[in-house]
Every structure is written in structure tokens, then in C-alpha cells.
Amino acid sequence: MTRLVDLSVVTRHTPSEATPVTVDLLDHRTGATVLGLTPQDFPDGMAISNETVTLTTHTGTHMDAPLHYGPLSGGRPAKSIDQVPLEWCVGPGVRLDLRHVPPGDGITVDDLRAALDRAGHHLRPGDLVLLWTGADALWGSAEYLAKYPGLTGDGTRFLVESGVRIIGIDAWGLDRPMQSMIEEYRRTGDRGALWPAHVYGRTREYLQLEKLANLGALPAATGFTVVCFPVAVAGAGAGWTRVVALLDKESVAGEGSGAAG
Incomplete structure (x- = not known):
């Protein structure tokens, strides 16, 4: 059976990066308001999340x-x-x-x-x-x-x-x-x-x-x-x-x- 080995680092903000990485989270509850709805309009009182990431193309692997x-x-x-x-x-x-x-x-x-x-x-x-x-x-x-x-x-x-x-x-x-x-x-x-x-x-x-x-x-x-x-x-x-x-x-x-x- 073929085995996979991940040869990549996790992309994140770290002292090992020369430039910063920022992640702005739109969480499951706040995501509903962007659509003009409320969390209660969704199953389990939660919408869906999103992230806005700022980084260079040379960040991470x-x-x-x-x-x-x-x-x-x-x-x-x-x-x-x-x-x-x-x-x-x-x-x-x-x-x-x-x-x-x-x-x-x-x-x-x-x-x-x-x-x-x-x-x-x-x-x-x-x-x-x-x-x-x-x-x-x-x-x-x-x-x-x-x-x-x-x-x-x-x-x-x-x-x-x-x-x-x-x-x-x-x-x-x-x-x-x-x-x-x-x-x-x-x-x-x-x-x-x-x-x-x-x-x-x-x-x-x-x-x-x-x-x-x-x-x-x-x-x-x-x-x-x-x-x-x-x-x-x-x-x-x-x-x-x-x-x-x-x-x-x-x-x-x-x-x-x-x-x-």
C-alpha cells in the first residue's frame, strides 16, 4: 500500500517567517450577519465560517x-x-x-x-x-x-x-x-x-x-x-x-x- 509523507510546513505566523502572516476569522455566528440573516436562521444556530489571510507568495512551503x-x-x-x-x-x-x-x-x-x-x-x-x-x-x-x-x-x-x-x-x-x-x-x-x-x-x-x-x-x-x-x-x-x-x-x-x- 502506498504511504504518503508530508514534506511541507504549516503556513502560520511564526518567527521563522521573514514577513508576517495575519488571519482574520469570520466565525460561524458572525458569518450569518454578512448574509443579512441571524445565527438562529441556520441549523444549530450557526452559519458558516471564513478566513481572510494576508501573506506573501513566499510564505510557508x-x-x-x-x-x-x-x-x-x-x-x-x-x-x-x-x-x-x-x-x-x-x-x-x-x-x-x-x-x-x-x-x-x-x-x-x-x-x-x-x-x-x-x-x-x-x-x-x-x-x-x-x-x-x-x-x-x-x-x-x-x-x-x-x-x-x-x-x-x-x-x-x-x-x-x-x-x-x-x-x-x-x-x-x-x-x-x-x-x-x-x-x-x-x-x-x-x-x-x-x-x-x-x-x-x-x-x-x-x-x-x-x-x-x-x-x-x-x-x-x-x-x-x-x-x-x-x-x-x-x-x-x-x-x-x-x-x-x-x-x-x-x-x-x-x-x-x-x-x-
């Missing part, structure tokens, strides 16, 4: 579209999130264990190759690569915003040129923390230090999944399918996404026989 990186990708108009082909959003998952890379450091091509070797996997077109840093353990705290490693520009190129269209990470962002990048730029004057993973998307289109969680719940580095359909916000550079891993029968059976994560 979400997918970045090529438009987020720049107006052009590969010399063509960059896709907004509502233009992302759904076929890209389902495919074989590959979890790369990068928990040894220190917070603030860049995840290099050598790091990726070593992780692939440990996983016993050769990248194939259509693979969805999930970078396992362990940073989701800090979700709910302000430390989550700054204590994680990020993918380098060369690392991004390596994955995308290997046929990967979607790269995910269990951290606040795919690049290194903002402060680490800005400090390097101010020290060196090298503009390439600023958001290199994102900026690579101006060369070749790819998608990012940020703020993943629970990658440690996957029983192995491969043997599962990732499903990650973004909400189609017209003309937006990102969309909220419920990311789920579907474990195949072999993976589910392997859990009972002590399969390593």
Missing part, C-alpha cells in the same frame, strides 16, 4: 517560478507560477544528505557528487532533487532564518544541466542566508555572491521548493515520487505548494526490515 529570478530565462520570457507545466511537478524524488555542510556555507558540486555517490544514484532528467540540511529542526524559531547552508551557483548549474527541473531544500531559502551573502558582497565587491542559485535561473529555467520539512521521514534517498502542485496565482513569481512524497511498495516494505534513511 512554496515553489519559486522562473519569473522570480528575472524577467527572462534563457533569453525568453520567464514563466510565472501559473504557467509552470503540471508535468514538471510530479516525478522521482532524490534526497541528498547534506547535513554535514555548516550553516552559512555553500553546497558545492563536490558536495552534491559525494551525496549522490552515498545515495548510489545517477541523476536522470525529470528527477526532483531534495537537499536535506536538517534546518527544518529550527522551524518555529528565529534561528531558522539564518542557520542553514545554501546551494551555490555552480551547484545549481550542475543539477539543472543534469536534467533536474525542480530543486527543493528544507530551509528558508535555496541560496545561503541573506546576511552571509551580503557580508561576502560587501567584503569582496563580487556581485556574483548575491543569490547565485536564483540568478542562475536567468540562464536556464528551473523551479525551487523552499521551506520543505520531514525529509528525515523518508526511508531512503530514492524509491519515492514527489508531488508538488503550486497554487496558480496569475502572473506571480511563486505559489504556495503542498509537497508530498509517495512511497512505493518496496520502500514501505523496507521500513519494516530496517531500511536506512
Whole structure:
């Protein structure tokens, strides 16, 4: 039997978000007055509820579209999130264990190759690569915003040129923390230090999944399918996404026989 593993965080107001999330509730009783009725007009003396939520498209687990990186990708108009082909959003998952890379450091091509070797996997077109840093353990705290490693520009190129269209990470962002990048730029004057993973998307289109969680719940580095359909916000550079891993029968059976994560 197929088992589902939720790889998403709960969207809510938390110190782990850089921008606030507000939820204004229209409760079951007040909802009746909006319709010009009273609660007593409804069964059980209650109408129906509603919520008004204010947040950014980069709040919670979400997918970045090529438009987020720049107006052009590969010399063509960059896709907004509502233009992302759904076929890209389902495919074989590959979890790369990068928990040894220190917070603030860049995840290099050598790091990726070593992780692939440990996983016993050769990248194939259509693979969805999930970078396992362990940073989701800090979700709910302000430390989550700054204590994680990020993918380098060369690392991004390596994955995308290997046929990967979607790269995910269990951290606040795919690049290194903002402060680490800005400090390097101010020290060196090298503009390439600023958001290199994102900026690579101006060369070749790819998608990012940020703020993943629970990658440690996957029983192995491969043997599962990732499903990650973004909400189609017209003309937006990102969309909220419920990311789920579907474990195949072999993976589910392997859990009972002590399969390593």
C-alpha cells in the first residue's frame, strides 16, 4: 500500500517567517450577519465560517517560478507560477544528505557528487532533487532564518544541466542566508555572491521548493515520487505548494526490515 509523507510546513505566523502572516476569522455566528440573516436562521444556530489571510507568495512551503529570478530565462520570457507545466511537478524524488555542510556555507558540486555517490544514484532528467540540511529542526524559531547552508551557483548549474527541473531544500531559502551573502558582497565587491542559485535561473529555467520539512521521514534517498502542485496565482513569481512524497511498495516494505534513511 502506498504511504504518503508530508514534506511541507504549516503556513502560520511564526518567527521563522521573514514577513508576517495575519488571519482574520469570520466565525460561524458572525458569518450569518454578512448574509443579512441571524445565527438562529441556520441549523444549530450557526452559519458558516471564513478566513481572510494576508501573506506573501513566499510564505510557508512554496515553489519559486522562473519569473522570480528575472524577467527572462534563457533569453525568453520567464514563466510565472501559473504557467509552470503540471508535468514538471510530479516525478522521482532524490534526497541528498547534506547535513554535514555548516550553516552559512555553500553546497558545492563536490558536495552534491559525494551525496549522490552515498545515495548510489545517477541523476536522470525529470528527477526532483531534495537537499536535506536538517534546518527544518529550527522551524518555529528565529534561528531558522539564518542557520542553514545554501546551494551555490555552480551547484545549481550542475543539477539543472543534469536534467533536474525542480530543486527543493528544507530551509528558508535555496541560496545561503541573506546576511552571509551580503557580508561576502560587501567584503569582496563580487556581485556574483548575491543569490547565485536564483540568478542562475536567468540562464536556464528551473523551479525551487523552499521551506520543505520531514525529509528525515523518508526511508531512503530514492524509491519515492514527489508531488508538488503550486497554487496558480496569475502572473506571480511563486505559489504556495503542498509537497508530498509517495512511497512505493518496496520502500514501505523496507521500513519494516530496517531500511536506512
